[in-house]
Amino acid sequence: MSKIYIIHENSEWTDHLIKRLEALNLPYEDWLLDSGTIDLNSPPPEGIFYSRMSASAHTRGNRYSLELANAVLAWLEHHGRTVINGSRALQLEVSKVQQYLELEKYGIKTPRTIAAVGKENILKAAENFAGRKFITKHNRAGMGLGVQLFSTAEALRSYVEGDSFQAPVDGVTLLQDYIESPESYITRCEFVGGKFVYAVRVDTSEGFELCPADACTIEDQFCPVGEESPQPAKFQIREGFTHPVLEKYEQVLAANDIQIAGIEFIEDKDGTIYTYDINTNTNYNSDAEAASGKYGMLEVARYLEKELEKGSPLVNA
Known part of the structure; x- marks a missing residue:
């Protein structure tokens, strides 16, 4: 059968x-x-x-x-x-370098990125970001692994030479322009069957571990008595979201034989969109979906x- x-x-x-x-x-x-x-x-x-x-x-x-x-x-x-x-999706899943090159091929803007192997080369690469903020991240990552924000090369050196340095599993560290969102959020666009389903706004004010799966959610450990204004949900579906970049995203997915994915972007203060992640193992947040009546896993199953x-x-x- x-x-x-x-x-x-x-x-x-x-x-x-x-x-x-x-x-x-x-x-x-x-x-x-x-x-x-x-x-x-x-x-x-x-x-x-x-x-x-x-x-x-x-x-x-x-x-x-x-x-x-x-x-x-x-x-x-x-x-x-x-x-x-299949195989091509897995290739992109494990390499942000390949993701960025593929996105750029279709005219999709990505943050300036330098790939480095070895601590000395990481420090040398930081010279290219003098005078502006930058982040590090792992080439093979997921869930915001290895994402650290730096304002100076000296701060990076303290991290790289310290005990808290996280070595990427594939050895490749990425240094990337820090794109600052005025409202501290990113947008994740979900696709099923290669077609856009919905976009979700993700609050980044508490950091970069942005996995939307319920299993990744850490509940608040303390709720003040009498609090009348709860914080907005970390994940909220952007109702009616539309943008020309969606068509380009669909072209990238079709060209790489990817049927199901989440693609993340951030907007700077001028409204310029920078795309920085293609997640081919996409998850969905149940609270956000319940609030909007849209269900990603149901779309996948169908x-x-x-x-x-x-x-x-x-x-x-």
Whole structure:
């Protein structure tokens, strides 16, 4: 029987999709790639395969999940299986360098970025940002890994030579112009089937760890008695959002065979948009969705249903 196979390394980020698949009575199988084997001489099962592999897998103890996934996706594609977010999507997921170059190819502005390997080269690269703020981040990251804000090269040196320095898993540190939003927020645009679904505003006033998944949310540890003005939600869907950049985003996704993704941008004080992340393992925030009545995982499940029906019509399934 043909079914939907979910390829991932983190069950907490996959449970919401499974619930949607079950609600739609769709056949599925969970492929957890925290370890495993592949028999290259055997064909894969029939069905469609949706990869939800994340660049931050190593932070959950799954250091080699992405390498395993790369092999699995190559195996599936070799046998002509339908793969949602396949090998090319994984290449972009694990390299912001490749993301930025691909975005620029389609006329999408990205922050000025320098890639460096080795502490001395990181410090040398900082000379290019003299007189203005800049950030560091990991090339292979996710969830804001390695993001630090600096005003001077001297501050960077203290960080790089100190005990708190975070070495990227692939060794590549990015130095990037700091784009300051007047209202301290970024926008994340969600796409399913390569088409725009909605945009969500994400408050960045408390830092750069911007994972929207419910499993990433840290609840307030203290709520003052009698507080009458609660802080605005960190994630809020931007109702009716439209912008010419959305068409360019869809072109990038189509050219790279990416069907499901979240793309993040920031606007500076002049309204100029800088795009800085393509997340091919997109998650959704339940509070923001409940407030607007738009549900990303439901859209994903319906899209997978249509893809499954293309190869194997579900008759009274």
